[in-house]
Amino acid sequence: MRPKRLVIAMACAGCVLVSSAQVGVTTLGLQVKPVIPLEFFDPSASAELEHLRFGMDLTGGIAYGMSVRIGLSRMLSLETGLGQIQRRYRFSVLNDTSGYDQSTRMRYVGYEIPLTALVYLRLGERTWMNTALGASLDFYPSDAVTTMGNGESSVYVFRQGWAQASVLGNIGFEYRSDKSGYIYIGATYHRPFADMAQAEMTWNYFGPPAVRRFTTRTGLSGTYLTLDLRYYFHEDPDKRRLRRERQRRA
Numbered sequence: 001m002r003p004k005r006l007v008i009a010m011a012c013a014g015c016v017l018v019s020s021a022q023v024g025v026t027t028l029g030l031q032v033k034p035v036i037p038l039e040f041f042d043p044s045a046s047a048e049l050e051h052l053r054f055g056m057d058l059t060g061g062i063a064y065g066m067s068v069r070i071g072l073s074r075m076l077s078l079e080t081g082l083g084q085i086q087r088r089y090r091f092s093v094l095n096d097t098s099g100y101d102q103s104t105r106m107r108y109v110g111y112e113i114p115l116t117a118l119v120y121l122r123l124g125e126r127t128w129m130n131t132a133l134g135a136s137l138d139f140y141p142s143d144a145v146t147t148m149g150n151g152e153s154s155v156y157v158f159r160q161g162w163a164q165a166s167v168l169g170n171i172g173f174e175y176r177s178d179k180s181g182y183i184y185i186g187a188t189y190h191r192p193f194a195d196m197a198q199a200e201m202t203w204n205y206f207g208p209p210a211v212r213r214f215t216t217r218t219g220l221s222g223t224y225l226t227l228d229l230r231y232y233f234h235e236d237p238d239k240r241r242l243r244r245e246r247q248r249r250a
Contacts, residue, residue: 025070025071025235026068026069026070026071026235027068027069027070027071027182027232027233027235028066028067028068028232028233028235029066029067029068029069029081029182029184029230029231029232029233030064030065030066030067030230030231031063031064031065031066031067031081031083031228031229031230031231032062032063032064032229032230033062033063033064033083033085033188033226033227033228033229034060034061034062034063034226034227035058035060035061035062035063035085035087035088035224035225035226036060036224036225036226036227037057037058037059037060037224038225042221042223043057043058043059043223043224044056044057044058045057045199045218045219045220045221046218047201047216047217047218048216049214049215049216050214051095051096051097052093052094052095052096052203052214052216053093053094053096054091054092054093054155054201054203054216054218055090055091055092055093056089056090056091056155056199056201056218056220057089057090057092058087058088058089058224059088059089059090059105060088061085061086061087061088061107061224062085062086063083063084063085063086063112063226064083064084065081065082065083065084065112066081066082066083067079067080067081067083067230067232068080068081069118069232075119075120076117076118076119077117077118077120078115078116078117078118079114079115079116079117079118079132079134080113080114080115080116081113081114082111082112082113083111083112083114084109084110084111084112085109085110085111085112085224086107086108086109087107087108087109087110087222087224088105088106088107089105089106089107089108090103090104090105091103091104091105091106091146091148091155091201093148093152093153093201093203095203100152100153100203102148102149102152102153103148104146104148106144106146106155106157107144108140108144108157108196108197108220109140109141109142109144110138110139110140110141110196110222111138111139111140111141112136112137112138112139112166112190113136113137113139114134114135114136114168115134115135115136116132116133116134116135116168116170117132117133117134118130118131118132118170119131119132123173126175126176126177127173127174127175127176128173128174128175128176129171129172129173129174130170130171130172130173130174130186131169131170131171132169132170132171133168133169133170134167134168135165135166135167135168136165136166136167136168136190137163137164137165137166138163138164138165138166138192138196138222139162139163140159140161140162140163140164140196140197141162142159143156143157143158143159143197144156144157145157151204152203152204152206153201153202153203153204154201154202155199155200155201155202156199156200156202157197157198157199157200157220158197158198158200159196159197160194160195160196160197160198164192164193164194164196164222165192165193166190166191166192166193166222167190167191167193168188168189168190168191169188169189170186170187170188170189170228171186171187172184172185172186172187172228172230173185173186174186174230174232177234179234180234181231181232181233181234182230182231182232182234183230183231184228184229184230184231184232185227185228185229185230186227186228186230187225187226187227187228188225188226188228189223189224189225190222190223190224190225190226191221191222191223192221192222192223195219195220195221195222196220196221196222197219197220197222198217198218198219198220199217199218199219199220200215200216200217201215201216201217201218202214202215
């Protein structure tokens with residue numbers, strides 16, 4: 001490998017990278033990404049109000065969609081796509097004085113359009129490692145609400161904005177066959193620049209002697225880690241080049 005290429009790759013990805021990306025070839029892929037709720041990434045949000053304790057805990061989720069990879073050079077590709085993510089939460093309420101202790105589950109749906117730059121490291125004849133860094137535009141189409149019991153407690157999750165920006169990083173490994181496409185496994189870290197939503201948590205006391213309502217709010221960060229499973233369809237660069245030449249002649 002030439003020293004000049006090594007310096008360029010280190011500047012782009014922060015590590016030694018070698019690649020043979022398909023220059024000018026657009027590759028389409030499908031992906032499924034289970035959400036991993038690790039404590040390190042603060043998946044829980046809680047609030048206290050007098051004798052009440054509320055909690056919103058990220059328990060998992062699933063993201064899926066399509067991925068498009070565009071070869072820019074021998075060592076760099078651009079990746080974008082469209083995906084949906086369903087975050088699953090456990091909503092809990094504990095009342096120390098009345099002995100009320102209940103929980104339920106709810107989900108919050110969003111959509112993502114990521115844009116990342118990928119750089120490759122060749123590990124073997126058909127195995128590769130890549131790292132990616134970029135941003136994502138996240139969309140939240142609606143709010144979400146759930147109620148427990150006979151209306152004693154409820155949570156209303158309302159979005160901070162219909163569109164938000166996030167930063168994301170990815171690392172993974174892939175096996176490239178000659179004719180059957182690419183099989184990829186990796187992990188993605190996704191972090192919004194601000195809270196994804198606000199959770200308004202309520203507990204109602206129906207008396208006697210009077211009906212009282214206790215309400216508090218807490219922010220939901222939206223940060224998550226996923227295990228990425230992808231399949232990219234095979235695209236022959238030579239055939240694509242021939243199609244372009246035929247179109248130009250026509």
